[in-house]
Amino acid sequence: MLSPNSPIETSRVNAIVLAARKVAPAVTSISVIQTRYYRSSPFMGDDVFERFFKDFFPPRVYKQEVQSLGSGFIISPEGYVLTNEHVVRGAQEIKVTLPDRREFDARVVGKDEALDVALLKMDSNDLPVAPLGDSDNLIIGEWAIAIGNPFGYLLLDPQPSVTAGVISALYRQIKPTSRQGANYRDMIQTDAAINPGNSGGPLVNAEGEVIGINTFIFTAGGGSEGIGFAIPINAARKVARELIDHGEVRGAWLGLDVQELTPELRERMGERDGVLITEVEEGSSAERSGLRRGDLVIQVNARRIMGLDDWEATNSCVLVGEKVRVTVLRDNEIFEFELTAEATPETSAPRSERFGLTVQNTTPYLRTKFKLRSTKGVVVVEVEAGSDGETAGVEVGDVILSLNNEEIQDIEDFERTQDRPEKGKLSLLVDRRGTRLYLSFTSMW
Known part of the structure; x- marks a missing residue:
């Protein structure tokens, strides 16, 4: 047996080993019990029987408890745990297991669906803590070490797995799809293996x-193919601070509305990059600073704004009370203004409900809360479990733009569709944080 001080043993203890030893005790396995709803028609897809007998034999809704697994890490001795929002989405019960086999019940303190970050709390003290670094100071090519519990349901012990790679790229923008709804911005790309169960x-x-925070991978077969993505810790740390x-x-809220430059506007601006201010809200910090339409x-701040993605990525990380330096081009001169981010003024807006979806008109509050680009349509603020809307895959924060190709600009249009009850195959066009998706479902009533 080799002595710990032997030359060979010492040479094996490299930076990856030391980093894993430092962080692994604070990496947790997260087990979640969720309730999922399934709907089935008694007509087995027979449209003729369905058309004549649907009023007498409504569809059945089945409820099933399922278990899912993910990872997380402790950020304070008092038991706060950071993970992905999608790991604990819809959780009825959450159990957190430490590498030393201690197990705790946990609750969700809060979450940021747009960023895909959730903060959990265990009732315990004197816990190991993972030290947090600075994701604004990364170098492409430096070591990246992924720690978590991949395929945790197949393993009988809670020891986390360690994989190593490098930082492959920075500031990746990933558009949402029908399978994943978050609009991931400024993501860290790595080739360190991230597998199912590593999320969080x-x-x-x-x-x-x-x-x-290890979040997802690009894969054709479900396993790691060397293209993984993580949420920068600086953004997640701000969310945790707000939630605590x-x-x-x-x-x-800065009090600004902006737009992407069209080719014509870009030509007028001398082929400059940036976003154009279209509205300065009355009484806002932007107005007080002197910014103009x-x-x-x-x-x-220190980030160059090439377009709307850069603007939204920067503003999604701004907290209430933070100072923000905005540099603008005005009449071919450069000006710098300092703004103070304020809490978004929440205004009451009428609601409407259909298909298990509760919707409202877009307001400055909702645009800020859900990081919306669209000013038309209705915003989904609630989705009823087991409803047609949930079956279709509609998510809170989606903006409904049309129903069966009939344009919906506001809540009046949405309510007008209720005067013409729709049954059978339906399609919704939604805007999910900048990406348009068609979602379809069958309405039985």
């Missing part, structure tokens, strides 16, 4: 500091 676990640098201090992620935003 830490991505760590060679110094043993968490730099990201306020119990929710308050929408930060028609200013071209070219930089926010």
